[in-house]
Amino acid sequence: MPPFTLRTLSKAVSLVIFASLLGACQDDSPTPEPQKEASPMYAKGLTLAAPTQSDLVDTNIASPTLAPINTSTDYVSFITPLYGEYQASQPVLEQASQSDEYWLNVTGAELNAGVQLNLSQAGSLVRIAPRGDVSTGALMHADAVAPERVQIQRIGQTPQGKNASPQATESLVKSLVSADALASAGLADDSSALQMSEKATAGEYRLQVSQPLVAKANYLVNVKEKGSPYQLSIKAPSAIAADAQTVGVKLALSQSDNQFAPKAKLKQADGTEQALAMVKQGDEWQALVPADLPLASSNAGLSEIEVTVQTQVDGRPVLRTVKTAFKSYVNSASIKPEVLTIWDKGVPNQVNFELTVAEAGRFGLSGVLTGTNAEGQKVAIMRTQAATWLTPESPKLKLMFDPKLIQASGLQPPFELNELELQDQGQMARLSFQANALVLTR
Amino acid sequence: MKIKNTLMLLGLLAVSPAVFAATGIAFVHGTGKQTNALADYWTSEFVNSVRQGIPVPNNYTVINCDFDQYMWEEAAAGCLATQLNSFIQAKNIDDLILLTHSNGGNVVRWILSNPTWDSRYPAVIKATSRVIALAPSSGGTPLADAVNQGNVFETTLGWLLGYGSNAVKQQQVGWMANYNNTWLYGTSGRPSLGKPFEVVVGSDVDSAIWDSDSYCAGYQYQVALETTQNWLDSCSDGFLNCSSQKAAGTVWFTDKQKTRGQEPLSHQQSRRACFNLDTLIRNHI
Numbered sequence: 007m008p009p010f011t012l013r014t015l016s017k018a019v020s021l022v023i024f025a026s027l028l029g030a031c032q033d034d035s036p037t038p039e040p041q042k043e044a045s046p047m048y049a050k051g052l053t054l055a056a057p058t059q060s061d062l063v064d065t066n067i068a069s070p071t072l073a074p075i076n077t078s079t080d081y082v083s084f085i086t087p088l089y090g091e092y093q094a095s096q097p098v099l100e101q102a103s104q105s106d107e108y109w110l111n112v113t114g115a116e117l118n119a120g121v122q123l124n125l126s127q128a129g130s131l132v133r134i135a136p137r138g139d140v141s142t143g144a145l146m147h148a149d150a151v152a153p154e155r156v157q158i159q160r161i162g163q164t165p166q167g168k169n170a171s172p173q174a175t176e177s178l179v180k181s182l183v184s185a186d187a188l189a190s191a192g193l194a195d196d197s198s199a200l201q202m203s204e205k206a207t208a209g210e211y212r213l214q215v216s217q218p219l220v221a222k223a224n225y226l227v228n229v230k231e232k233g234s235p236y237q238l239s240i241k242a243p244s245a246i247a248a249d250a251q252t253v254g255v256k257l258a259l260s261q262s263d264n265q266f267a268p269k270a271k272l273k274q275a276d277g278t279e280q281a282l283a284m285v286k287q288g289d290e291w292q293a294l295v296p297a298d299l300p301l302a303s304s305n306a307g308l309s310e311i312e313v314t315v316q317t318q319v320d321g322r323p324v325l326r327t328v329k330t331a332f333k334s335y336v337n338s339a340s341i342k343p344e345v346l347t348i349w350d351k352g353v354p355n356q357v358n359f360e361l362t363v364a365e366a367g368r369f370g371l372s373g374v375l376t377g378t379n380a381e382g383q384k385v386a387i388m389r390t391q392a393a394t395w396l397t398p399e400s401p402k403l404k405l406m407f408d409p410k411l412i413q414a415s416g417l418q419p420p421f422e423l424n425e426l427e428l429q430d431q432g433q434m435a436r437l438s439f440q441a442n443a444l445v446l447t448r
Numbered sequence: 449m450k451i452k453n454t455l456m457l458l459g460l461l462a463v464s465p466a467v468f469a470a471t472g473i474a475f476v477h478g479t480g481k482q483t484n485a486l487a488d489y490w491t492s493e494f495v496n497s498v499r500q501g502i503p504v505p506n507n508y509t510v511i512n513c514d515f516d517q518y519m520w521e522e523a524a525a526g527c528l529a530t531q532l533n534s535f536i537q538a539k540n541i542d543d544l545i546l547l548t549h550s551n552g553g554n555v556v557r558w559i560l561s562n563p564t565w566d567s568r569y570p571a572v573i574k575a576t577s578r579v580i581a582l583a584p585s586s587g588g589t590p591l592a593d594a595v596n597q598g599n600v601f602e603t604t605l606g607w608l609l610g611y612g613s614n615a616v617k618q619q620q621v622g623w624m625a626n627y628n629n630t631w632l633y634g635t636s637g638r639p640s641l642g643k644p645f646e647v648v649v650g651s652d653v654d655s656a657i658w659d660s661d662s663y664c665a666g667y668q669y670q671v672a673l674e675t676t677q678n679w680l681d682s683c684s685d686g687f688l689n690c691s692s693q694k695a696a697g698t699v700w701f702t703d704k705q706k707t708r709g710q711e712p713l714s715h716q717q718s719r720r721a722c723f724n725l726d727t728l729i730r731n732h733i
């Protein structure tokens with residue numbers, strides 16, 4: 007099939023050409039039959055609006071390397087009626103989160119020998135969770151820790167500068183929670199916990215487990231300081247190109263102007279972790295991604311950047327870990343600006359798109375059709391969505407409209423296609439978004 | 449002759465189940481792999497009470513799928529679509545009420561938001577008239593983050609160890625925020641789901657051992673709840689913050705507004721016949 011030469015198509019395209027164009031669409035849904043004489047149906051070539059700065063459009067495409075998670079070859083089209091004044095919906099491109107906690111990975115030997123804990127406030131929660139290990143070739147799940155076999159003692163000085171005498175665990179701990187009890191409340195990972203008392207004020211502590219543990223067994227120590235004024239916040243992109251060499255990250259620790267040196271890790275959806283170097287550029291940190299490090303190991307799930315910061319604020323040791331989730335993707339397709347619109351009895355019936363596709367895969371398009379009311383306002387008529395299997399040789403996909411919905415709306419031209427979004431359903435990734443994509447002119 | 453044909457047609461209509469459409473209700477469970485959700489997740493008491501609210505109470509189905517998987521997977525949304533389509537066809541349902549609990553709301557939102565992902569989805573969406581979402585985990589839960597913290601092996605093998613399944617990973621707060629902003633509809637600033645998504649919010653947990661109300665599918669360990677409260681807001685059902693439950697759709701009611709004795713609904717209680725919840729739903733549908 008030769009590429010569209012849409013600019014040259016006349017309004018009254020011949021039935022032969024019309025039929026061949028319709029046939030080119032990989033679609034088993036009903037297509038309108040042109041009338042024999044004085045046909046009310048006709049085709050018209052149009053061009054998508056030029057992308058604006060806030061649109062997501064990238065014409066440089068590449069082949070995905072990870073296995074697709076949706077390989078259905080079915081053409082599926084769906085229309086959802088919409089009503090009322092059109093409310094534009096813009097994609098959110100950044101993600102923010104904050105943390106009043108931190109976590110450490112330690113071994114059974116370290117827990118038996120004692121590990122240092124920083125608490126920045128009284129009444130913190132200390133959780134110890136066994137984790138799995140396959141270093142011996144077989145799965146080894148560490149034993150749960152009995153909370154009554156855990157000792158916590160203050161070390162060093164209090165924030166006020168007084169030498170602290172060792173205090174018994176009992177006076178520093180308000181309550182103990184076993185793994186069974188925690189599982190009943192939704193923390194079903196064999197965790198046990200110690201809720202520290204008001205006497206366990208900010209400072210450095212030693213956590214020690216007297217229960218004999220397998221030396222190489224893995225444990226997580228999680229300190230949660232609910233309501234702490236020291237919140238580490240992170241803001242980062244919610245989607246990152248798979249070949250990105252740096253990831254911009256905004257970090258801030260509340261109540262502190264101190265400089266800190268964050269430590270970052272990339273965590274893939276399967277749990278694989280890799281340290282990332284962090285470089286400060288202006289107000290932002292850049293996580294440097296090694297050239298041979300893929301941001302994702304699978305198209306299922308998300309990857310995370312996890313950042314740990316350790317500093318002193320007002321003489322208190324503050325340690326925080328925060329993470330942000332993102333989708334790693336390859337820009338595997340783009341939409342060609344020339345489209346073919348089909349009209350029936352004066353209203354748009356469908357828009358035929360041609361894509362540039364790097365590899366065969368399942369791609370989806372969606373958009374919102376609006377019309378204009380007597381006051382000149384844009385009013386939503388329907389959301390239209392379609393997806394199918396496309397190849398570089400057969401890259402056409404059409405978005406259908408429901409003429410009955412258009413007629414019932416009583417709305418007038420200009421009809422517009424908004425929120426035009428291209429998805430790679432194999433990668434489960436949004437590839438492009440155009441807020442005001444097409445004015446449908448007869 | 450014309451009268452005779454009309455009568456014959458009416459007779460055919462009377463015996464053909466394919467002609468008259470009907471209301472049906474499907475009970476969609478939350479996280480976990482269910483093989484007998486009626487007994488193990490909902491209880492017969494709850495299901496049998498709720499289904500009395502539709503004209504033909506036998507037009508119901510209890511879904512059994514593997515919601516330990518990511519919502520979009522064949523074992524999750526694919527299984528749900530297959531079971532719903534079978535129910536729709538068998539009972540000729542054109543007014544389908546989906547009653548979901550917890551992560552079941554996310555799997556249903558996945559289908560409603562992504563009709564082109566799978567050719568089985570459109571028929572489900574067309575038949576669906578409304579969703580009643582009991583304590584949906586629309587915004588995830590920080591407890592899912594807590595069990596997913598840790599070293600490399602924990603998430604890889606979490607499912608072997610009985611926790612950290614893909615469904616739990618998906619319900620981490622940051623992950624749900626990402627999915628809500630890309631693949632799921634119904635949250636603020638995102639397209640509408642196209643169907644009513646009415647939420648029942650659990651706002652508190654009654655767990656005192658001297659309070660008999662806490663034993664309606666309730667908690668035994670006050671101290672454990674106090675511990676998990678470290679991750680949760682003051683308004684939560686012990687597993688999900690109210691803000692998470694309210695993140696998608698519209699709030700039908702927050703527990704104490706309508707429950708008997710203004711009792712709160714903990715996360716376990718919001719799928720049981722506790723404090724008139726079953727009657728409230730029955731009368732609503």
